Amino acid sequence: MDDRLDAQLSLGAVVLVVFLIAGQVILLAAHLWVPMAQTANLLLEDEPDLYGTGADDATSTDEADADRGPRLSPWRWAAYATSALALGLGVFAVRRLLGNTGERVRWTWVLLLSAFAALFGLFSAWVVVRQALMLGQLTG
DSSP states (O other): OOOHHHHHHHHHHHHHHHHHHHHHHHOOOOOOOOHHHHHHHHHHHHOSSSSSOOOOOOOOOOHHHHOOOOOOTTTTHHHHHHHHHHHHHHHHHHHHHHSSSHHHHHHHHHHHHHHHHHHHHHHHHHHHHHHHHHOOOOOO
């Protein structure tokens, strides 16, 4: 492979792995922040009508949720997909390291970061599933 192309591929792989890790961090933060916001919203709903909206809905969505059956959040598949992509990049990095490359340092970083991204993606998926089970938010 041409040295210039190898350098561009290694740099692109490093950037892609960093974006995968950033996306997983955002996914994890959103799944930890949303329940707190929902709890704060429930606390406000127990209070009198402070905002003057006059909306007092007596309908309950719990019955509709119970009819659908338990389904886990589809965002876990995003975490699994980022893990799979990181593993693919790690395998590609191993192939480049075993081959003749002048970018050993960058490909080693790709390998290390992709291993971290794969493990962090699996952890993110576990947290998404566990959070839904713990809080009873089994949605589809």
